[in-house]
Amino acid sequence: MIILYLLPALGWGFMPIIAKMTNAKPINQLLGTTTVALLIGTLFTFIVQPSYNSGRLLAAVFSGCFWSIGQYLQFYSFQLLPVSEAMPISNGTQLIGATFIAALFFGEWSNMKMASVGTGGILLIIVGIILTSYLEKKMTQRC
Secondary structure, X not given: OHHHHHHHHHXXXXXXXXXXXXXXXXXXXXXXXXXXXXXXXXXXXXHHOOOOOHHHHHHHHXXXXXXXXXXXXXXXXXXXXXXXXXXXXXXXXXXXXXXXXXXXXXXXXXXXXXXXXXXXXXXXXXXXXXXXHOOOOOOOOOO
């Protein structure tokens, strides 16, 4: 049963590698990813049977629109950078964005100590992004 819980992480981990190997256009990669997400979402909807209302449906539509834009840009970045360089930037910016949304809109940082620890964590994420994306330039010697 635990493998069921690991499927999203495995899929998310293998997806950029498979996308890079296919050499397809970003829009085709997005279509494939969206189709699989729709099929799996439909399957789990029948299994879990969640309740829907207009607010939840609207939130899901907006979330899906923003996800598809972000996913397209991520696939496009694979055309410009190797996966090992693009993914730290992509994942890091998602972590930073989610943290700021949680702090600003949901009040997760309720006191100064939380704000300072959260800000320090974001700075560490930024340093990690820089260090994992850093490319060493080789110097050529002239004789």
